[in-house]
C-alpha cells in the first residue's frame with residue numbers, strides 16, 4: 034500500500050516537472066495567426082491584412098487593418114490576395130508585423 038502511494042507521489046512529481054519544463058517548448062510552437070494580404074504600400078512600409086480575432090490585442094472579431102512592417106523588405110515576398118501567417122505586435126502603440134510567412 035505504502036509502496037503504491039510512493040509510486041503515485043513520484044509519478045505526480047515527474048508529471049509536475051514535465052509540465053514546468055514544457056511551457057517554453059509549447060510557446061515556441063504556437064502557430065502564427067492566419068491572414069490575407071489586402072494591400073501593400075512599400076513606400077510607407079505598410080501592409081493591410083484581413084485577419085481573424087486576435088484576443089491578445091482586444092480584437093475580438095475578425096477585421097481588416099493596416100500594420101507597419103518591422104522590416105519593409107518583408108513586403109517584397111507577398112502580394113495582395115496572398116494567404117499568410119503573420120506575427121503581430123504592438124510597438125509604441127502601433128500595430129506592427131514582425132514576421133510574414135506565405136501560407137501553404
Ligand SMILES: [Cu+2]
Nearest residue numbers: 092096097098
Ligand atoms: Cu486587427
